[in-house]
Amino acid sequence: MSTSKIEWTEETWNPTTGCTKVSSGCKFCYAETMANRLKAMGTTGYENGFKFSLMPNRLEQPIKKKKATKYFVNSMSDLFHEEMPNEYLDKVMDVIDKTPRHIYQILTKREDRMFEYFSTRKIPKNIWLGITVENKKNGLPRIDRLRELDATIKFLSVEPLLEDLGREVNLKGIHWAIVGGESGHKARPMKKEWALNVKKHCDEQKTAFFFKQWGTWGMDGVKRSKKSNGRELEGKEWNAYPEYV
Numbered sequence: 001m002s003t004s005k006i007e008w009t010e011e012t013w014n015p016t017t018g019c020t021k022v023s024s025g026c027k028f029c030y031a032e033t034m035a036n037r038l039k040a041m042g043t044t045g046y047e048n049g050f051k052f053s054l055m056p057n058r059l060e061q062p063i064k065k066k067k068a069t070k071y072f073v074n075s076m077s078d079l080f081h082e083e084m085p086n087e088y089l090d091k092v093m094d095v096i097d098k099t100p101r102h103i104y105q106i107l108t109k110r111e112d113r114m115f116e117y118f119s120t121r122k123i124p125k126n127i128w129l130g131i132t133v134e135n136k137k138n139g140l141p142r143i144d145r146l147r148e149l150d151a152t153i154k155f156l157s158v159e160p161l162l163e164d165l166g167r168e169v170n171l172k173g174i175h176w177a178i179v180g181g182e183s184g185h186k187a188r189p190m191k192k193e194w195a196l197n198v199k200k201h202c203d204e205q206k207t208a209f210f211f212k213q214w215g216t217w218g219m220d221g222v223k224r225s226k227k228s229n230g231r232e233l234e235g236k237e238w239n240a241y242p243e244y245v
Contacts, residue, residue: 007212007231008178008241009072009105015059015092016077016084017045018052022109025134025160028186031076052083059095068101079106080113089117096124103128103244107157109138111145118149128153128176128242135162140169147173153242159212160187164194171205175242181215183226189217195233208240 004012017035021027031050038046045055062071073079079092096104107130108114114129123129129151133139139158146154153175158165160182171177179198181190195211202209214229231237 004072004075006072006075007239008210010070011065011072012075013058013062013071013073013104014045014055014076015095016052016054016074016079016081016088018048018050018076019078019081020052023132023134023138024162025109025132025138028182028184028188030183033184035076052077052081054085054088056088056091059091062095062099062102065099065102068103070103071105073104073106078108078110080108080110080117082110082113084113086117093121093124096127100124100126102126105130105155107132107155109142111142115145115148123149123151125152127151128155128244130155130157130176132156133158133165134160136165140165143170143174153244155242158198160215161190161194161198162188164191164197165201166197169198169201171201171207174205174207176208176210176240177202178210178212180212181217183213183215185216187216187223189221189223190215191221192219192233199233199238208242209238210240211238 035046035050039049103126105128109132111131129149131142131146133156154173155176156174157178159180161179179195182188199209211231211233213231215226217223218229
């Protein structure tokens with residue numbers, strides 16, 4: 001568990017590591033690159049590289065944290081991976097239940113497994129459930145699945161945004177949208193118009209909008225460092241969070 005550099009959370013908690021690709025948004029996965037690097041460095045927990053692995057020794061990390069914290073769960077994996085045993089997932093949820101002082105942000109590209117799991121279990125109030133929306137084909141259907149779940153906060157990670165999502169994006173019941181471009185030397189560019197279109201949908205449907213980054217490609221279409229490209233869209237930063245009590 002570590003303090004996170006991810007702009008929209010505070011810390012990360014990885015009770016599992018590793019994953020497999022399921023859609024075009026996974027093509028240049030940052031977690032895969034990092035996991036393989038950590039394996040080469042001999043880092044504990046990454047002996048298997050990016051192969052899906054349970055990390056039971058990490059389960060109780062949030063219990064030991066007394067300060068109320070916003071956790072991104074499984075920044076290096078997917079909590080609803082096909083190889084995740086329900087019994088282990090139950091243990092993760094038990095930790096979440098025992099720590100109502102924390103907020104747990106859970107993001108997945110496996111919306112069907114998420115829906116199946118929670119169809120027979122109550123979603124803890126301190127969970128924010130999210131899905132990735134990288135394009136129309138893979139991403140938009142995930143929104144409909146997420147909408148069916150009774151989570152306190154439902155959010156979208158529109159990152160990497162690979163195309164314009166179109167004129168009709170139904171955000172009913174969606175509280176938050178995080179938009180960002182792709183990072184890394186093989187990153188695919190994001191156009192300003194695509195990001196602004198998501199913001200337009202958010203503004204019209206009262207969904208909080210958070211612009212995370214441009215990534216490797218700037219607003220001007222020039223490839224440079226992520227830091228140099230900054231986080232401004234239309235001359236300002238957009239850092240809205242959903243209302244949460």
